Amino acid sequence: GEDVEQSLFLSVREGDSSVINCTYTDSSSTYLYWYKQEPGAGLQLLTYIFSNMDMKQDQRLTVLLNKKDKHLSLRIADTQTGDSAIYFCAECPTSGTYKYIFGTGTRLKVLA
Amino acid sequence: DAMVIQNPRYQVTQFGKPVTLSCSQTLNHNVMYWYQQKSSQAPKLLFHYYDKDFNNEADTPDNFQSRRPNTSFCFLDIRSPGLGDAAMYLCATSRDLARRETQYFGPGTRLLVL
Numbered sequence: 001g002e003d004v005e006q007s008l009f010l011s012v013r014e015g016d017s018s019v020i021n022c023t024y025t026d027s028s029s030t031y032l033y034w035y036k037q038e039p040g041a042g043l044q045l046l047t048y049i050f051s052n053m054d055m056k057q058d059q060r061l062t063v064l065l066n067k068k069d070k071h072l073s074l075r076i077a078d079t080q081t082g083d084s085a086i087y088f089c090a091e092c093p094t095s096g097t098y099k100y101i102f103g104t105g106t107r108l109k110v111l112a
Numbered sequence: 113d114a115m116v117i118q119n120p121r122y123q124v125t126q127f128g129k130p131v132t133l134s135c136s137q138t139l140n141h142n143v144m145y146w147y148q149q150k151s152s153q154a155p156k157l158l159f160h161y162y163d164k165d166f167n168n169e170a171d172t173p174d175n176f177q178s179r180r181p182n183t184s185f186c187f188l189d190i191r192s193p194g195l196g197d198a199a200m201y202l203c204a205t206s207r208d209l210a211r212r213e214t215q216y217f218g219p220g221t222r223l224l225v226l
Contacts, residue, residue: 043217098209102154
């Protein structure tokens with residue numbers, strides 16, 4: 001089946017690390033994306049990872065993939081108030097159609 | 113900068129009055145998508161164009177139509193908006209339909225139906 005799940009809310013203090021989790025169920029190889037959506041705005045691509053990778057780092061962002069458990073995480077180091085947003089995980093399986101399967105989104109609130 | 117542009121950012125229409133939302137792109141991408149996003153939900157794909165080929169999702173209501181007159185522009189037409197159509201409408205593009213092709217989103221148009 002195709003399902004992508006995320007926890008709905010996360011609250012962290014400014015300067016701490018945030019970890020946003022995502023689980024997916026498709027068993028084929030896949031591309032996994034993280035998008036950020038600020039209030040009233042579109043989706044901004046943050047990073048992506050292919051399922052043959054374990055980790056990808058880009059400045060303050062670290063993506064970890066546990067393919068066995070079908071678990072993806074996005075770690076934001078030194079979280080700032082400007083990181084407050086909804087974060088969507090999306091999967092694009094390499095089998096079947098090209099379509100994205102979005103998670104429900106995690107609302108990150110950064111406390112000053 | 114190459115980008116995906118949506119106009120207007122906010123649109124107010126009356127119940128039953130046709131409305132058109134616009135999307136343009138400077139990325140020269142082959143694929144353009146329209147998504148509907150209701151509050152606190154994930155975006156839901158309505159349809160996409162691959163070049164001139166239109167592909168409708170099975171559960172997209174007939175009330176929603178789309179036009180792509182050229183590579184750069186794509187329009188979403190809502191023939192008779194209902195209160196349930198109030199949402200954010202997101203346009204996205206990708207270079208191709210291959211699995212590795214990333215989708216790039218515009219800022220969205222928020223539609224209010226009175």
